[in-house]
Amino acid sequence: MQMGCSIWSIVVLLATAPMLTAMEYYVSERGSDENPGTAERPFRTIQRAAGAMKAGDTCHVGGGVYRETVKPAASGEPGKPLRFMAASGEKAVVSGADVLNAQWAVHKGAVYKATTDGQFIQLFVDGRMMLEARWPNSPLDDLMAMKRASAGDGTDYERLADPNLPPGDWNGAWMLLWPGDRWTNATRRITDYQPGQGFRFDRTLEREKKDKYHQHDPYKPRPGNPYILFGRLAGLDAPGEWFLDVETRTVYLWTPDGKSPAEHRVEVKQRDLAFDLKQLAHVELHGLHIVAAAVDMTNSRHCLVEGCRVEYADHFREMDLYKTPSPRNTVSGEGNVWRRCLIAYCAGSALRLAGKDNRLENSIVHDANYTGGSSGAVNIGSSDGSVVSRCSVFRGGRDLIQHDDAKRVRIEYNDIHHANMLNHDAGATYCWGTDGEGSVIAHNWVHDNMGELTVGIYLDNFSKNFIVHHNVIWNCSNTGIRLNSDALNHLVCNNTVARCPRPIGTYTYTNYVPTQKGTRILNNVFLGHLKETDPHVFVQGELGPELRGNAYAAIAADGVPTAGSAAVDAGMVVPGVTDGFVGKAPDLGAYERGAAYWRPGADWGGVQSKLDIEFSPQPPITEATMIRRGLRLWLDANDRATVEAVADGRVTRWLDKSGEGHHAPAGEGFTLAANALNGKPVVRSIGKGNLRVGTIRAEPGPVTALVVSQNQDVGGAAWQRILGSWSGQGKEWVTPNWLIMRPNASQVQPYAAQVFVHQALDGVVIDHVTLFGAPSAAHQFLVGDIAEALLYDRFLRFDETLAIEAYLQKKWGAK
Numbered sequence: 150m151q152m153g154c155s156i157w158s159i160v161v162l163l164a165t166a167p168m169l170t171a172m173e174y175y176v177s178e179r180g181s182d183e184n185p186g187t188a189e190r191p192f193r194t195i196q197r198a199a200g201a202m203k204a205g206d207t208c209h210v211g212g213g214v215y216r217e218t219v220k221p222a223a224s225g226e227p228g229k230p231l232r233f234m235a236a237s238g239e240k241a242v243v244s245g246a247d248v249l250n251a252q253w254a255v256h257k258g259a260v261y262k263a264t265t266d267g268q269f270i271q272l273f274v275d276g277r278m279m280l281e282a283r284w285p286n287s288p289l290d291d292l293m294a295m296k297r298a299s300a301g302d303g304t305d306y307e308r309l310a311d312p313n314l315p316p317g318d319w320n321g322a323w324m325l326l327w328p329g330d331r332w333t334n335a336t337r338r339i340t341d342y343q344p345g346q347g348f349r350f351d352r353t354l355e356r357e358k359k360d361k362y363h364q365h366d367p368y369k370p371r372p373g374n375p376y377i378l379f380g381r382l383a384g385l386d387a388p389g390e391w392f393l394d395v396e397t398r399t400v401y402l403w404t405p406d407g408k409s410p411a412e413h414r415v416e417v418k419q420r421d422l423a424f425d426l427k428q429l430a431h432v433e434l435h436g437l438h439i440v441a442a443a444v445d446m447t448n449s450r451h452c453l454v455e456g457c458r459v460e461y462a463d464h465f466r467e468m469d470l471y472k473t474p475s476p477r478n479t480v481s482g483e484g485n486v487w488r489r490c491l492i493a494y495c496a497g498s499a500l501r502l503a504g505k506d507n508r509l510e511n512s513i514v515h516d517a518n519y520t521g522g523s524s525g526a527v528n529i530g531s532s533d534g535s536v537v538s539r540c541s542v543f544r545g546g547r548d549l550i551q552h553d554d555a556k557r558v559r560i561e562y563n564d565i566h567h568a569n570m571l572n573h574d575a576g577a578t579y580c581w582g583t584d585g586e587g588s589v590i591a592h593n594w595v596h597d598n599m600g601e602l603t604v605g606i607y608l609d610n611f612s613k614n615f616i617v618h619h620n621v622i623w624n625c626s627n628t629g630i631r632l633n634s635d636a637l638n639h640l641v642c643n644n645t646v647a648r649c650p651r652p653i654g655t656y657t658y659t660n661y662v663p664t665q666k667g668t669r670i671l672n673n674v675f676l677g678h679l680k681e682t683d684p685h686v687f688v689q690g691e692l693g694p695e696l697r698g699n700a701y702a703a704i705a706a707d708g709v710p711t712a713g714s715a716a717v718d719a720g721m722v723v724p725g726v727t728d729g730f731v732g733k734a735p736d737l738g739a740y741e742r743g744a745a746y747w748r749p750g751a752d753w754g755g756v757q758s759k760l761d762i763e764f765s766p767q768p769p770i771t772e773a774t775m776i777r778r779g780l781r782l783w784l785d786a787n788d789r790a791t792v793e794a795v796a797d798g799r800v801t802r803w804l805d806k807s808g809e810g811h812h813a814p815a816g817e818g819f820t821l822a823a824n825a826l827n828g829k830p831v832v833r834s835i836g837k838g839n840l841r842v843g844t845i846r847a848e849p850g851p852v853t854a855l856v857v858s859q860n861q862d863v864g865g866a867a868w869q870r871i872l873g874s875w876s877g878q879g880k881e882w883v884t885p886n887w888l889i890m891r892p893n894a895s896q897v898q899p900y901a902a903q904v905f906v907h908q909a910l911d912g913v914v915i916d917h918v919t920l921f922g923a924p925s926a927a928h929q930f931l932v933g934d935i936a937e938a939l940l941y942d943r944f945l946r947f948d949e950t951l952a953i954e955a956y957l958q959k960k961w962g963a964k
Contacts, residue, residue, distance in 0.1 A: 171205035171229070174198040175236075178213035195219045195233065195243065205229035210437065212239030216247055218422045218442070225431030230453070233424075235436035243423040245442025246273060246416035251400070259407040260385055265393075265400050269417035271441065271464040272391045274404055276414070278461060278494065282384035282392040282401075283377055284315050289389035289405060292494065292519035293544050293570040297375035299879070300326070303347060304370045306355040310347035317383030318342065323466060325520070326376040328354055330367040331573035331601075333523035333547075335469050339378065356470070362610075362658040368470060373883050380466070416441070418464060421477055426452055428482075443477030448504075451484045458491045465496050468522045476501040476528060487512060489753065497524040498551075506534040513754050518546030521571030525551025525579065529558055538562055541750040541757070546571040548579035548607075556586040563593045564750030564758050569600030576607025576631070583608075585615040592739075594749050594758060595622045599911055601884065604631045605649065610658060613637035613667075618726045619739045621708050623647040623762050626910050628654040629677070634688060638667035642726050645674040645708055645738040647762040648946075650908055652677035654686055668694035672720035672727070674710075674738030676701050676764050677947040697721060698737060701948065706763040709740040717742055767948040770956045779853075779943035781845050781915065783807040786936050787829045787960070792821050800832055803840060813840040813920060816927075826859060826902055826936050827962035836865040836932035839922030845915040847876070849885045851944035852909050855953055856889060856920075857961050859902035860933030868894045869931045871905060872938060875917040875924035885914045886924075891931065902936070902963040904954050910944050936961050 173188075176198055180191035191211065192198050198208040199219050204226040210233060225231040235241040249272070251263035272279050280287060285296040303310030309324065319342040327334045338351035360367055378384060382392050382401060391402040402410050423442035426432050430450040434457055443462040446452050463477040476497055480487070481504035488510045492499040499517035502509060509527060517526035526545035529535040530553040541564045542549045549568045550560055560578060568577040577595045595605040605622035608615055610633040622629040622644065629646030632639060634657040646652040652675035657663040665688040679699065680686055687693055702716035710716040720727065720735035727735035731743035740746065750757055770776065775783075783806045786792055791804040800819040805811040816838020825831040832840075858871050873888040875881055882888050889907050892900045920938065922930040937957060945953075957963060 171207065172202070174202065174206065174208045175211070176208060176215070177211040178215075199233075202231050204231065204431070207232040207234060209234055209236050210241040211236045212241055214242045214244050216244050216420075218420050218425055219243065220425040221429060221432055224429045225433075227431060227451070230431040230433045232433045232435060233437065235438075240438055241436070242438040242440055243442065244416070244440045245418055245420040245423060246271075246440065247419045249400070249415045249417050251410075251415075253410045256401055259388070260401055260403045261410050262399050262401045263410070264398055266398060267417055267419075268395070269393065269419065270466055271418040271461070272400075272402070273416040273441070274402075274410070274413050276440070277405070279389050279391045279402070281379050281466070282381060282386075282390045283379035284384045285377065286387045286390075292516055293546065295377065295519075295521065295571055297377050300370060300372055300374040300376055302372050304372055304374065306353050306370060308347055308349045309370065309376065312345055314344050314346065314348070315383070316344045317381070319348065319378055319381050319383055322381035322384070323379050324348075324350070324376055325379065325468070326354070326370060326374060327521065327573070328368050328370040328374050331374065332367065332575070333470050333572070334521055336467050364659055373879060421463070445477065446480045446482065446485055449480065449482040449485055453485070454487045454490055456489050459493075461494045462492065462499065463496050465520070468520065471523045473497055473522045473524055476524070480504065480507045483507070486510060489751075491754065492517070494519065496520045497522065498528040499526050500528070502527070502529045502535045502537075503532050505532070507532065508536040508538070509540055510536070511539045511751050511753070513751050513756055514540060514542045515544045517544075518571070521546040523547060525549065527551070529555050530580075531555060533557055535559075536561075539749065539751060540564075541754070543567045543756075544570060547575045548577065550578045552578065552580045552583065552588070554583055555580070556584060556588065558585070558588045560590045561592050562747070562749045564756075565593055565595045566597045566758060568598040569603040572600060574602040575600070576604040577625070578605075579607040579609065580612055581609035582611040584613050588615050590615065590617045591619050592747055592749060593620045594760065595620060596624050596758065598625045600626060601912070602627045605629045605646070607631045608636060608639065609633045610656070611635050613639065616640045616642075616726075617644065618642040620644045621739045621760065621762070622649065624910070625649045627651065629675075631655065632665060632668065633657070634661065634663045634665060636665045636668055636688075639665075639669070640723070640726070641668070641670045641673065642723050643672045643720065643735070643737070643739060645676070645704070645740070645762070647676040647764065648910075648944075649677055650910065651686070652679055655688060656685070657688075662692070663688040664692040665694040666692050670694050670696050670699060671723060672698045672735060672737050674702055674704065674716055675699055676762070678951060700737060701764075701766065702737060703765045704738065704762065706761045707740070707746070708738070708760055708762055709746070710736050710738065710742045711765075714742075764946075767946070767952045770952045772956075775956075776945070776949055776953065779941040779945070780807045780939060781809050781942050782811045782842060782918070782938065782940035784813065784920075784935070784938045786821065786831050789830070792830075792832065794821050803832060809845075811842050811845055811918075813842045815840050819921075822934065825934060827960070829936065829961065831859075831934040831936040833934045834921045834931055836869075836930040839927065839930060840920040842918035842920070845918055845940070846942050847914055847916045849912045849914055850942065851911050852887070852907070852913050852915055853941040853943065853945040853950065854889065854907045854939070855950070855957065856905045856938045857902065857936040857957050857963050858891070858905060858931075858933060859936075859963075860891065860900050860931075862932065863897055863899060865897060865932035866929055867897060868929050869897065869933075870919070870921070870923050870929050871931055871935065872907075872920050873918070873924040874913065874915050875919075876914045877917065881923060881925050884909075884912050887913050891933065897932070902961055904957045904963050906950060906954065908944055908950070915940065915942060
C-alpha cells in the first residue's frame with residue numbers, strides 16, 4: 150500500500166513539472182501578441198507578457214521603443230520575482246510619448262504649424278524636451294537656468310505690474326510667479342493683459358489660511374519677485390519653443406535647427422506611467438530605459454528597480470504654492486529598492502520614497518524640480534526607515550533631499566550639490582517641524598549650493614532628534630548647518646564646514662522663545678567666523694546647546710587634518726560616532742588622520758565630485774603684509790597723502806591706495822578730523838553729500854567689504870548708508886545690490902567705532918560704489934566718520950577676514 154502511494158506521488162509530480170518551471174518570455178518590436186512569446190516568436194508588447202507571467206517568470210525586452218503602460222496581472226513571490234529585463238546589449242525603451250504624425254506647413258519664418266486632435270502639455274523633438282512658448286526666453290539645453298523677469302511696483306495679490314512686459318496678446322496664458330519670500334511658486338491665468346503695464350490674475354494669490362509665524366505675509370507678491378509668462382503663441386519667438394492652440398486644434402513648433410518638423414521625430418506625452426506596480430509584490434525591472442513616463446510602486450512590497458534610466462518622468466504646468474501634483478515615480482509600501490538608476494529631468498520630485506524601509510541606493514538623480522516649486526529632488530517625507538545611500542543628487546530647483554515628517558531615516562554617503570537653483574531659502578537637505586527619532590545624516594559631501602540663501606544641511610524650525618555627523622560641507626551661499634529653533638536633542642558631531650558665509654546658525658520666529666535644549670555640537674571643524682556669543686549662531690543661556698571642541702584647524706585638500714594640525718586628537722569620544730579613531734583621541738572634523746578614507750556618491754556614471762578645501766590659518770597682518778589679492782579699493786584716513794583737502798580743511802578727494810586707481814571725489818560737507826579715533830584722523834561727514842567711487846565690477850560675482858566707522862552725534866535721516874553698491878536697477882538691498890548701513894538704522898543713535906563686514910559668495914555687483922550715502926540717489930547721507938575701507942572682488946576666507954578685522958581693530962581701537 151505504501152509503494153502504491155509513492156508511485157502515485159511520482160506520477161503527480163511528473164505531470165505537474167511543466168507548471169512549476171519558471172517561464173522565459175520575449176518581447177520584440179518585430180513580434181506579435183498572437184505569438185507564444187518565445188525567443189523565436191516573441192510578443193509585440195510588454196503588457197502581453199505581463200498578463201501571462203506568474204511568480205518566477207522573466208520577460209526579456211528587445212531593443213526598440215514600446216509605447217505602453219505595463220501592469221502585471223500578478224505578483225511574484227519571495228525568491229521568485231517577476232522580472233522585466235532589457236535584452237542583453239540592447240536598448241529597450243518604454244515611452245509615455247507617442248509620435249505626432251502631422252502635416253506641417255510654414256506659419257511664419259522658422260515656425261511651422263499643423264492640425265492635431267491630440268491634447269498634450271509636453272513635446273519632444275528627437276528625444277529632447279522643447280519649451281512651451283514663453284517670455285523671457287530660456288536656454289533650451291539647461292532646464293535649471295530659467296530666465297525670469299522681475300515684478301514691478303504695483304504688484305500685489307490680484308495683479309502684476311511690469312513696465313517691461315512684452316507686446317502681443319497674452320490673455321489666457323499662464324503666469325508662474327515666485328511670490329513674497331520666494332520659498333515656492335504658483336501659476337495663475339492671465340487676464341486684462343496690457344503690454345508694458347501689467348495684468349490681472351484669474352484668481353487671487355492671497356491665502357485663506359494666514360502664516361502665523363511671521364509678522365508679514367511671506368507669500369504676498371511684491372516688487373522684485375521673479376516670474377515668467379508661458380503658453381501663448383505671442384511667446385513663440387525662439388528655436389526649441391512650441392505652442393498648442395486647443396481651440397483651433399493647431400500646434401506650432403520652431404525646431405532647434407529651424408528645419409521643418411517633418412525632418413525630425415516629434416513626440417508628445419500621452420501616458421503618465423511606464424509600469425504600474427501598485428499593490429504588487431516581488432516585481433523587478435532591470436536595465437530598461439523609461440522616457441516621458443514613470444514607475445508607480447504605491448503600496449508595493451519588496452519590488453526592485455535596478456540599472457534603469459528614467460528621464461522626464463513627469464511634467465506639469467499648474468502649481469499653487471505648496472499644492473503641486475504628486476510625484477509620478479512613487480514608492481510606498483515596504484521593502485522596495487531603487488538601485489543603480491539614473492533619474493533626470495522632472496518637473497517635480499524625481500522620486501518619492503514613502504512607506505516603510507524603502508531605499509534608494511547607488512543612483513544618480515539630477516535636474517529635478519525644473520519648475521522651481523516646493524518639491525525636493527528626492528522626497529522621503531512622511532516615511533519610516535527610508536535610506537538614501539551612496540547616491541549622487543544634484544541640480545535641483547529647491548531642496549535635493551527633502552525629509553519633512555520622516556522618522557528613523559538614513560541619508561548617508563551621498564554627493565549632494567547644486568541645490569536651490571530656482572528658489573530662495575532652502576537646503577541641500579531639508580525638513581521643517583520633524584521629529585527625526587534618531588534619523589542620521591552622515592558621511593555626505595554637501596557642496597556648491599549657491600542659490601539664494603542656500604543651506605547645506607537644514608533642520609528648520611521645530612525639528613528634533615537628528616544625528617548629523619562626518620559630513621563635509623562647502624560652498625553654500627548661506628549657512629553650512631542650520632538648526633532653527635526649536636532645535637531639540639540634535640547631535641551635530643565631527644563635521645567639516647568650509648567656504649560658507651556662516652558655518653552654523655539658528656533662527657527663531659518672532660514671539661517664540663529660542664531653544665536648542667539638549668542639542669550637542671561637538672568635534673566640528675568650522676572653517677568660518679564662529680562667534681559663540683552671537684544669538685544668530687547659537688541660542689544663548691540655559692536653553693543653548695552644549696558646545697565642545699569646535700574650532701578651525703589646518704586640513705589638506707581632501708579634508709584630512711595635516712600633520713601637526715590643531716584638529717588631531719583634539720576631539721572627545723562620542724560612542725557610536727567616533728568609534729575606531731586613531732591616536733589618543735578622535736580628531737576634529739569629518740576625517741580622521743590615519744584612518745581609512747571614505748568617498749560618497751554613486752560609483753558609476755562619471756559624476757564623482759572633487760574635494761579641494763585645503764586650509765592653513767592666516768597669520769597676523771600688518772599694513773605692509775596686507776592681503777592684496779583681489780583688493781580693488783583701499784581708503785585709509787591715516788595715510789595723509791591719500792586725503793586731498795583745501796586750505797579750510799574740506800576734503801575734496803580720497804585717493805585709493807590699492808593701486809587700482811578707484812579714487813573717490815567728495816561731495817559737500819566732508820572734513821579730515823584730526824585725532825578723532827585712537828589718535829588718528831578720520832573723514833567726517835555732516836550728512837550733506839557722499840563719496841562716489843563708481844564702477845569696479847559691473848558683472849555679478851563675489852565681494853568682501855570691511856569699513857571702520859563711528860558716529861558720536863545724533864543727526865540726519867533714518868537708514869543712513871555707510872557703503873553701498875548698486876547695479877543701476879532694483880532696490881539697493883536686493884541682490885545683485887548690497888549695502889552696509891549704520892547700526893539700528895531706523896532710529897539714528899550714536900554708535901561706537903567698529904569694523905563693519907559684508908561678504909557675498911556670488912551674485913552681486915561692485916558698481917555705483919558709494920560711501921556716506923545711497924548709491925542709487927543723492928540721499929540717506931551718513932552723519933558720521935569713516936576711518937578706513939577695504940573692498941575685495943572675491944570672497945575672502947574667514948581667517949583672512951578675521952586677520953584684517955584684527956588689524957583694523959588694533960589700529961583704530963575699534964570693536
